[in-house]
Amino acid sequence: MKKNKFVYTGFVIVATIIITIFIMNTLDNNPKEIKNENEVNNENYDKINDFIKNDFYVEGYEELLQGDSYLVGVPDSVNGIEANKSNNLYQTSRNFIYVNSNKSVIILLTTSKNDTYKTSEWVAANGYFPERFNSENSPYGFKENLPETSIFSYVIADKGYMLTMTAFSQEDTKDGSLALEELSSFTQELTNKLKTLTKGEDKK
Known part of the structure; x- marks a missing residue:
């Protein structure tokens, strides 16, 4: 035994x-095989950032940061791929600020890594303009202390990256069409150029 x-x-x-x-x-x-499940490894993200930083231009707009690092603090309730626990900053995104002083429009552009969407897709769109949401004729009421500012935003994903764009203008038309039209034109021009830039990557 x-x-x-x-x-x-x-x-x-x-x-x-x-x-x-x-x-x-x-x-x-x-x-x-041993890597963070959220880790993103692609060439498109770096490629589009280099292009936007060095070559992208929209007539009438000036990009303020010119390559300077600008990080925005975020709440610690979300701890994902972007999180830096020490200071709650988004590290793997890039921020660009475009201003058009002639039209009184500002467009914020943020690029971030994406490993979820494999093709070009709309993710979200939203908007606010005073005539509809804060006026005497608005069904939502009127509050004097709210800014007379129109704001519209788009979120678009493509292979390897995501674009978040927000346009706002204080001197806008009543229906907010200036900010929306500027954002639409800006988005169209940027996405068309990025598709051409990353065309080779889509075949991989």
Whole structure:
């Protein structure tokens, strides 16, 4: 009986050693498999940022940051791929600020990494203009202390990256058409150029 118990114990030890060696070899031979589940590895994101920073231009607009790093603090209720626990800043996004002083329009552009959407897709769109949401004729009421500012935003995803664009203008038409039209034109011009830029990546 003792002999059988000894043989069984020895078998378990040998099997454990073999399994351990197998796992270690697997880890060594497949380092790419050991990574953060949220990690994004693509060429498009860096490519579009370089293009926007150095070559993208919309007539009438000036990009203020000119490559300067500008990070925005975020609440710690969300801890995802962008999170930096030490200071709650978005590190893997890039911010651009475009101003058009002649039309009194500002457009904010943020690029962020994307590993979810594989083709060009609309993610979200939203907007606010005073005539509809804060006027004497508005069904939502009127409050004097709210700014007379029109705001519209688009979120678009493509292979490897996501674009968040927000346009706002204080001196707008009553229906907010200036901010919306400027955002629409800006988006059209940017996305068309980015599609051409990343066309080779889509074939991979």
